[in-house]
Amino acid sequence: MRVILVMIDGLRPDAIARANTPTLHHIIANGAHTLNARSVMPSVTLPCHTSIFHSVPPERHGITTNLWTPMARPLPGLIEVAKDADKRCAFFTNWEELRDLNRPGGLFMSFMINESYNLDDGDRLVTDAALPHLGAMDFSFVYLGTVDSAGHFYGWMSDEYLRQVERADAELGRIVAALPSDAALIVQADHGGHDRFHGTDMPEDMTIPWLIYGNGIRKGHAIQRAVSLLDTAPTVAKLLDLKTPREWEGASVDEALA
Numbered sequence: 222m223r224v225i226l227v228m229i230d231g232l233r234p235d236a237i238a239r240a241n242t243p244t245l246h247h248i249i250a251n252g253a254h255t256l257n258a259r260s261v262m263p264s265v266t267l268p269c270h271t272s273i274f275h276s277v278p279p280e281r282h283g284i285t286t287n288l289w290t291p292m293a294r295p296l297p298g299l300i301e302v303a304k305d306a307d308k309r310c311a312f313f314t315n316w317e318e319l320r321d322l323n324r325p326g327g328l329f330m331s332f333m334i335n336e337s338y339n340l341d342d343g344d345r346l347v348t349d350a351a352l353p354h355l356g357a358m359d360f361s362f363v364y365l366g367t368v369d370s371a372g373h374f375y376g377w378m379s380d381e382y383l384r385q386v387e388r389a390d391a392e393l394g395r396i397v398a399a400l401p402s403d404a405a406l407i408v409q410a411d412h413g414g415h416d417r418f419h420g421t422d423m424p425e426d427m428t429i430p431w432l433i434y435g436n437g438i439r440k441g442h443a444i445q446r447a448v449s450l451l452d453t454a455p456t457v458a459k460l461l462d463l464k465t466p467r468e469w470e471g472a473s474v475d476e477a478l479a
């Protein structure tokens with residue numbers, strides 16, 4: 222079993238139907254999904270990602286802006302737990318501020334090119350880097366940052382934003398086409414957005430898609446329980462048979478598992 226987590230930063234669930242997104246529709250039809258998962262407050266990228274990788278809300282990990290600071294009360298994150306179990310983990314990202322989602326020594330490989338503001342090529346560069354390695358990693362994090370950039374540039378749900386969702390869907394399609402047969406794929410956002418912003422507790426900012434597909438996952442299942450982005454790390458841990466730290470507050474989305 223291996224797990225690939227694809228982040229489409231700032232993807233609103235209602236954009237999946239508004240844009241032409243054949244890959245996301247394929248994953249929804251052939252996996253388990255909810256379009257009503259919850260982000261955390263503040264609904265800002267680095268606080269959200271720190272919560273995804275540590276399964277605690279920002280009031281616990283203390284990172285409340287996109288400026289990373291050391292945790293006052295450190296706790297093990299997903300990468301530390303995976304590393305302890307000798308799993309190979311890889312990050313492929315196009316936003317440099319994500320460098321501190323794990324502690325030094327945790328990753329087997331890391332690719333970062335700071336091109337999340339490059340709407341034409343930013344996500345393709347990440348996918349290009351990730352594709353040759355997905356079959357050799359136990360856990361891969363593939364971060365596609367351009368949809369969020371388009372939201373900030375043009376507004377959430379604008380034509381330009383929806384066009385960028387289509388580009389991200391095409392990159393996701395390349396990953397699905399190359400998905401190793403023993404891999405489960407999680408696709409989610411960190412937050413949504415409204416106007417040209419996010420960070421509030423408005424439903425437009427706080428509601429995210431959470432999709433899971435592939436090896437060991439139910440097909441065509443609409444997830445009934447409430448899902449939070451705190452549940453991502455416990456779900457990955459369950460799939461990879463890792464120990465779940467006591468401090469983690471989320472829970473594995475067991476009803477998605479076959």
Ligand SMILES: [Zn+2]
Nearest residue numbers: 230231266411
């Ligand atoms: Zn974000």
